[in-house]
Amino acid sequence: MRKIVIAGNWKMFKTQAESQEFLEGFLPTLQQTPDEREVVLCVPFTDLSALSKNLHGSVVQLGAQNVHWEESGAYTGEISGPMLTEIGVRYVIVGHSERRQYFGETDTTVNLRLKAAQKYGLTPILCVGETKEQRDAGETEFLISTQLEKDLVDVDQTNLVIAYEPIWAIGTGDTCETKEANRVIGLIRSQLTNPNVPIQYGGSVKPNNIDEIMAQPEIDGALVGGASLEAAGFARIVNYK
Numbered sequence: 570m571r572k573i574v575i576a577g578n579w580k581m582f583k584t585q586a587e588s589q590e591f592l593e594g595f596l597p598t599l600q601q602t603p604d605e606r607e608v609v610l611c612v613p614f615t616d617l618s619a620l621s622k623n624l625h626g627s628v629v630q631l632g633a634q635n636v637h638w639e640e641s642g643a644y645t646g647e648i649s650g651p652m653l654t655e656i657g658v659r660y661v662i663v664g665h666s667e668r669r670q671y672f673g674e675t676d677t678t679v680n681l682r683l684k685a686a687q688k689y690g691l692t693p694i695l696c697v698g699e700t701k702e703q704r705d706a707g708e709t710e711f712l713i714s715t716q717l718e719k720d721l722v723d724v725d726q727t728n729l730v731i732a733y734e735p736i737w738a739i740g741t742g743d744t745c746e747t748k749e750a751n752r753v754i755g756l757i758r759s760q761l762t763n764p765n766v767p768i769q770y771g772g773s774v775k776p777n778n779i780d781e782i783m784a785q786p787e788i789d790g791a792l793v794g795g796a797s798l799e800a801a802g803f804a805r806i807v808n809y810k
């Protein structure tokens with residue numbers, strides 16, 4: 570059976586004080602969450618250490634938003650796998666479209682980061698997805714299959730989560746039609762050697778559309794941006810029906 574993974578991606582939001590306030594609202598709502606749902610918070614590096622202490626003993630796993638491929642070295646501004654695992658981080662987002670768009674992330678560096686994450690004991694969440702122009706030009710399938718082919722070279726598919734995030738649906742309120750998301754995720758699965766890799770949908774996931782998204786047979790979870798910043802809303806998403 571495939572694992573369900575619901576992850577919040579806080580992006581560049583929340584100071585430590587704000588993250589603490591979030592937890593106070595969020596953690597008490599989780600007692601009812603069925604065991605098979607993995608709940609992950611992918612937070613800014615500066616929030617990781619304090620959250621790690623406060624999440625201890627809860628069902629929530631901690632995630633980072635990027636990882637460098639070397640163990641250590643002269644890489645100003647970067648964070649390595651051992652630095653993350655030391656403080657209890659279990660997951661890391663790799664290849665988010667915002668990293669690819671604004672910070673020069675390429676399929677080559679995504680591949681290096683995925684392999685390093687696994688080497689140092691983290692589970693990477695690989696993000697793939699097309700732009701509006703690529704979708705309108707009928708290039709969605711080609712684009713995603715090319716990303717997967719390049720990103721997954723020598724990557725262990727037994728310790729991996731994939732997120733299908735159509736770029737045009739991120740932060741726009743313009744959710745991908747659930748049947749279409751289900752179709753693309755089915756295509757992604759058909760390209761994997763391990764059909765049990767959990768594949769999430771991401772892009773304007775909200776409390777009012779999570780039930781419909783999770784009802785789709787190919788969709789194994791969600792990667793949630795804006796709606797993961799508010800405790801009650803994210804709790805509703807995690808506790809989808």
Ligand SMILES: O=C(CO)COP(=O)(O)O
Binds near residue numbers: 578741772794
């Ligand atoms: O980029 C996302 C998650 O990684 C999605 O962001 P939104 O949920 O804000 O659209």
